Amino acid sequence: MSIYFKNMDVVVPGDVIAEGDFKIIEGAFREHKKIIASIIGILYFKKNTIRVVPLKGPYMPKRGDHVIGKIVDCSTVSWSVDIRAPYLGRLDATDYFGKPIDPSREDIRKTLKIGDIIFAKVAVVDRFTNPQLVAHGPALGKLIKGKIVEVEPLRIPRILGKNRSMIKMLREVTKAEIKVGNNGRIWIRSPDPEIEKLLIKVIKKIERESHVPGLTERIRKTLLNELKDRLGEFK
Amino acid sequence: MKEIDESKLILIDSNGIRTDGRRWNELRPLRIRVGILDRAEGSALVEMGKTKALATVYGPKEMFPKHMANPDRAILRAAYRMATFSVEERKKPQPSRRELELSKVIKEALEPAIMLHYYPRTVIEVYILILQADGGTRTAAINAASLALADAGIPMKGLVTAVAAGRVGDQVVLDLNDVEDKYGDADLPVAMIPATGEITLLQMDGTMSSDMFERALKLAIEGINIIYERQRDALKRRFLELKEKILGGEFYASRD
Numbered sequence: 001m002s003i004y005f006k007n008m009d010v011v012v013p014g015d016v017i018a019e020g021d022f023k024i025i026e027g028a029f030r031e032h033k034k035i036i037a038s039i040i041g042i043l044y045f046k047k048n049t050i051r052v053v054p055l056k057g058p059y060m061p062k063r064g065d066h067v068i069g070k071i072v073d074c075s076t077v078s079w080s081v082d083i084r085a086p087y088l089g090r091l092d093a094t095d096y097f098g099k100p101i102d103p104s105r106e107d108i109r110k111t112l113k114i115g116d117i118i119f120a121k122v123a124v125v126d127r128f129t130n131p132q133l134v135a136h137g138p139a140l141g142k143l144i145k146g147k148i149v150e151v152e153p154l155r156i157p158r159i160l161g162k163n164r165s166m167i168k169m170l171r172e173v174t175k176a177e178i179k180v181g182n183n184g185r186i187w188i189r190s191p192d193p194e195i196e197k198l199l200i201k202v203i204k205k206i207e208r209e210s211h212v213p214g215l216t217e218r219i220r221k222t223l224l225n226e227l228k229d230r231l232g233e234f235k
Numbered sequence: 236m237k238e239i240d241e242s243k244l245i246l247i248d249s250n251g252i253r254t255d256g257r258r259w260n261e262l263r264p265l266r267i268r269v270g271i272l273d274r275a276e277g278s279a280l281v282e283m284g285k286t287k288a289l290a291t292v293y294g295p296k297e298m299f300p301k302h303m304a305n306p307d308r309a310i311l312r313a314a315y316r317m318a319t320f321s322v323e324e325r326k327k328p329q330p331s332r333r334e335l336e337l338s339k340v341i342k343e344a345l346e347p348a349i350m351l352h353y354y355p356r357t358v359i360e361v362y363i364l365i366l367q368a369d370g371g372t373r374t375a376a377i378n379a380a381s382l383a384l385a386d387a388g389i390p391m392k393g394l395v396t397a398v399a400a401g402r403v404g405d406q407v408v409l410d411l412n413d414v415e416d417k418y419g420d421a422d423l424p425v426a427m428i429p430a431t432g433e434i435t436l437l438q439m440d441g442t443m444s445s446d447m448f449e450r451a452l453k454l455a456i457e458g459i460n461i462i463y464e465r466q467r468d469a470l471k472r473r474f475l476e477l478k479e480k481i482l483g484g485e486f487y488a489s490r491d
Contacts, residue, residue, distance in 0.1 A: 013393050015467075036392070038350060038390040039385075039389075039390050040388065041474075055474055056477065058295055058354075127307070128306065
């Protein structure tokens with residue numbers, strides 16, 4: 001068992017990370033005894049496990065992910081949803097209404113039209129069919145009004161923050177509704193359009209400056225400052 | 236177009252210096268930049284001497300037409316094009332026979348390195364544009380394309396690196412330029428996955444004795460190892476910047 005890199009080094013495809021019995025979590029493959037990186041990322045090992053965390057890459061839907069999707073097609077019993085992945089999501093009418101529907105009586109296009117935005121959960125993913133979505137349940141369903149911000153999907157953990165601290169803080173301070181999709185789309189809605197604008201600015205700031213320590217506190221301060229000015233205007 | 240009098244052309248002089256001042260085993264100056272375009276998922280610009288190749292990667296994305304999708308792996312599409320201003324006399328923009336053939340050859344050189352089974356039923360598109368041509372465009376194209384693929388975050392067995400070796404008179408030379416390619420005696424482009432030692436492209440134009448072929452292949456592999464190190468450096472540099480930008484030290488805590 002030997003390791004050729006330090007923890008948190010950047011590795012590129014083809015780099016031999018280690019030799020021996022390690023468990024690979026992601027981002028590497030085994031050839032004979034060698035463990036070779038398959039993507040660019042940061043090497044991270046703990047005890048016997050090796051993981052290369054990608055810095056950039058396509059969004060691949062996983063079971064249990066929350067996604068914000070756009071309806072792109074409609075059949076009699078289901079919708080096709082663009083979820084920013086290589087595959088279109090499939091949302092059955094049953095999984096939107098929560099009960100079976102009769103396509104000869106009901107026209108599902110009246111409920112969700114092409115171009116509508118939904119907040120859904122990925123229910124099933126397999127290699128042969130498109131990911132199956134569910135949009136029936138608490139907090140899931142059609143998103144009305146509001147704005148959508150797109151960020152790099154791999155930066156979503158930073159927007160959520162440690163134990164979702166960042167997102168909690170944003171909701172608390174701005175009193176806006178925010179929904180975060182793992183596919184890198186964030187939906188915000190507030191009765192005050194200025195707050196929406198401010199939130200877009202702040203989310204872009206988080207995406208850009210996520211390497212600065214103490215980000216949550218800094219973002220809270222900027223937010224409060226901006227809001228104070230605005231409250232002053234109203235008085 | 237400048238006419239070159241073949242009888243007066245000296246590809247290697249008595250001191251062993253080639254037309255552009257290199258020795259037989261020297262590469263042209265190499266310049267690599269990764270991630271230069273925002274709209275593409277991955278991009279890279281490779282300059283080998285005066286040859287400049289720009290590669291961009293899109294995808295994986297849904298395959299159209301759908302009946303061509305492969306149910307158990309992604310399909311790789313490569314398009315090699317020369318810009319109209321890349322050569323001395325304006326190149327017609329219509330894809331030529333040569334460009335179609337090189338697209339196929341490049342696709343087959345990259346395919347063994349990419350883990351296409353990660354993305355069933357999709358397509359990964361690689362577009363390569365030669366901005367300036369001075370010999371060895373296919374090898375520069377392969378170098379750029381493999382970097383762009385890695386930049387896009389697509390899982391690979393390793394980078395693909397390519398360089399040409401050849402023969403001028405009875406001398407083996409490395410990394411041929413345009414004049415050596417046209418008036419030399421043989422040209423041997425080689426592409427390889429240095430991480431596993433697999434050769435993914437081996438073509439030859441001209442004639443070489445079997446002994447000379449072996450020497451040329453060995454020389455090309457030496458060249459490949461040098462370029463490979465430079466490719467790794469360029470990628471790492473790009474991603475160290477990204478790492479600074481994205482993570483800082485807090486990343487893992489939020490992921491676990």
